Each structure stands twice: as structure tokens, then as C-alpha cells.
Amino acid sequence: MTYPLTHRQYYEGLKAGKLLGLKCKNCGSYTVPPKICCAECGGTDVEVAQLSGRGEIRTFTVIRVAPEGFKAPYIVALAELEEGPWLMGNVDGLDPANTVEDITGKKVKVGHRVIPPTNYTAGEGVAVTFLLE
């Protein structure tokens, strides 16, 4: 079947300042990041939709031992979007080198960062970022 929204198309959306996902015509749920069917009911009758890009931090960590290719420290968080799905992103605008306050529950806006290709990445990547509102 035709993919409703591939990861490349999702990346291109982020680069254009849009958070794209799927809206299920069966149950009404949103699926972000995209997959082949609705994340809630498995339905394949879905349409591409633009989300508000707003959410709230649910949990986070400051990574101080980084994988090869990344420079610590930086913040990784899971945020719950207004439309329901959770999304992983890097929190920008704080100084992770110093102690980071508890940002759980803080409102954020989704942005993006382009990650150049390196070993085992299958080309360029686009990472979601969160900016505190």
C-alpha cells in the first residue's frame, strides 16, 4: 500500500517548520511520528494532518555520557503534544552544563535541528527540538 507519510516526508515537514502526523478517520486519534497505520486503533484510513506543535514536558534527562557522534551535555525529553501523542526531543535554550531545574510540566514548542549524515545513519537526520514557552 502507499505509505501515508514516510519518515523522509516527516523530516521535510519539520524542516519547513511544520509538525506533520496522521489523523485517523476511524477513531480520530493523531499519530506522530507517522507510521503505516493509526497508533491507537491500527486503522489504515488515515489522512496527513498538521499538528499545533505545542505540548508539555512529561520527563527528561541530561545526557552526560554521549554516544559516538554527540557532544555532552544535552537534554533529551519526552513531551505530550496537545493532540495526545508523545514525542522525543532535545530541549534547547537551557544550560545543561549547570544543574537543570525540574522542567516537568513546562510548556514547549516543537522545532527541529538537521543532523548531518555519519556512520550508520542512512543519510541526513532531523531531530525534534523543544523550546520552552
Add this chain to the structure above:
Amino acid sequence: MRRVAVVGVGMTKFGSSDKSQVEMFSDAAMEAINESNIRAKDIQALFLGNGLGDFEEGQMNMAPMCAAELGMPMDAPATRVEGACASASVAIRDAFMWVASGFYDIVLAGGTERATAMGTPLATRTFAMGSDSKYEGFNGITFPGAFAMVARLYANKYGISLEKLKERMAMVAVKNHKNGVKNPLAQFQKEITVETVLNSFIVADPLQLFDCCPFSDGAAAIVLASEEVAKRLTDKPVYILGVGQASNGPLYRQKDITRIRAREAAAAQAYKMAGLTPADIDVCELHDCFTIAEIVASEGLGFFAFGKGSEAVEKGETAIGGRIPINPSGGLKAKGHPIGATGAAQAYEIVKQLRGECGDRQVKGARVGMTDTLGGDFATVVNIIYGI
């Protein structure tokens, strides 16, 4: 379905090894074969757990090499099984299925891994390949980072101050190191204190170095046989009473990660097959890749109510001699975590415990034991219940 028994187990010392992955597995497997009173030529199939052998030694397709190294017959299929850190438990469950179905009578399973060969940056990167490479990998998420987010969410959800939770997490490390002292095959055989944990450097806030299991090399192996064959081979068979395996999607899709739903599903399968409940388990080896991981696992397996696992550690309920001894081997924390071998090492410990061969770390009178192995970002969980 036929009854299936463990007739032999073997394990290398965990830590840092100069041996290759094939050599380590062959070491452990030959011990298991000899203990089973069989010859390698009697084995009808091999299921080999291995996570990152390609990165560690540039070695792909290791299973047939192990079979040949051991002298197994050419017509025995040898298959690599990859389920990240749960690889060996996936392998054991598959081996169980083939014997239970009646297709084979004697099957070898286990795993091998040489993670220290990679060094910390590449190891951190390759371990993180268990995350969603498209939607999480580019954020630089690490495996400690995933459990760090579990810890913070857990503290908030259950209204436990992060300071209090960290102290109880440290007690998990203290307990498992204390157990590891009594295990000659453990990577760390040295006691630590709560202060050791809380004074160690931060890996992924709030997890500190001693909240984390080490990178390890090692292998473990197990020989399974049908009940009829097992009775001919050994007077100490340990039976597999129940198995479960479940699967889940990426972290962001799982939402509330204080509850690892794949574990709850896998454990329910295993308990149902065995006709047992959490109260029937005498000893458990569970997936303590991080201290918080042990706490949430002890709840997911049904030993404690959700939100009560950290308090149980503080009360000593998970120590040897406690209500439900957890990780008497030292667990991944102290025994070590050569990822593709871990599930088989857990099986090794439970089998030895049920045979009463664990010396100073023996859980007295243990008759039913359970293993719990987690792979990837809570994506694969395997639970196996053993009994005598």
C-alpha cells in the same frame, strides 16, 4: 506440547575477556554439554543470542561458527537470535518451543557478547541503536537516558521525592554488589555503599555511574531436552514450567514508561502457562540494567504493587532471605551484562539455585525460579519460569 527440562548449564566469568565471542560461547557451551552427559554431536539445533557481534569483532553469522567449533553435526541448524539485551532469553524460549513441539529432543541455546571491545563511545552508540533510529537516535538518546527518564517520571507519578528515590535506587546497587561478592563468576565482587553510588559521576541525570550496569564480555549456555530424554541424562532435571515473550513499539509510543507493558504481557503468559502466581516464585533473576530498572521490573512481574517497589528494597524484601530474593547472582549490575548472553546467565543462576548449588548466595529451599530479560527500549521482554 511436551515437558522440557534443562539438563546442563555453563557460563564464563563475566568481565573483560581476551577470548573471541566464538571461544567464549564454546567455553560455556562445552561446560553445559559435559554437564548434560551428551556429546556435541547429539545436539540437534543451536539458538545463539548475540546483540552486537558485528560491531565488536566484525563478525557476522556467528552461530554456525560456534556449532562447528563445538563439533555439532552439520545437519543441525545454528541460528543467531537478536533481541537486543534479551537475545539469549529469546533464544532459550525458541529452543524450548522446538523441544516442546516434539520436533527436536536436544537443543543448545545461549548467548555471547564482547561489548568491552568497542570502548565506551561506540558501545554507548551501538546500545542506543535499540532505540528508534529515525525518531529517537538523532536526539542522542542513550540507554541510561531512557531509564533516567523512567526514574524522573516514577518519582513524579508516585509522589516520591527524587532524593528519596535515588537513595532507594542506590540500595538496589548495594544489594546486588553484596550478592556479587558471593558469585565467583561476577564481574564485580566488591561491596559498595549508598554513598559510593551517590558520589559517582552522573551518566544521565538522575542516573549516576553506580546506578548503571557495566559493559561486559561473557557467554552462557543451556542444554534443553525432552522430559523423557532428560530423565536418562540427569538425576537433577530442572523443568521449564512457563514461558512468555511480548513486543512493544518505540519509547515515545509507550507514553507512561514507568510501566513496561511488554513485561506485564510476557509475565502474564508465563504465569498462565505455569499455572502459578507471583507469590509462588521463590527466587528471581530480573533485568537490572539500571537500579530503577530493577524497581519497575519487580512491580511489573507482580511482586509488589506499582509505586511500592522502591520501598520494598529499603525494607530488604528483595535481599537473599527476604520475601522475594531478587538477583542473588549480583544481577546485571554486579555480575555484568554481556548483552547477548545475559538471559542465559540468568537461566544459569536460576538452574543452579533450584539445584541447590549456589553456596553462600543460595536461596534456601528454592523450588520455583523466574527469569526476566528486557531488550531495547522496553520493546522485547521474555519471562521464563523454572521449577523442580
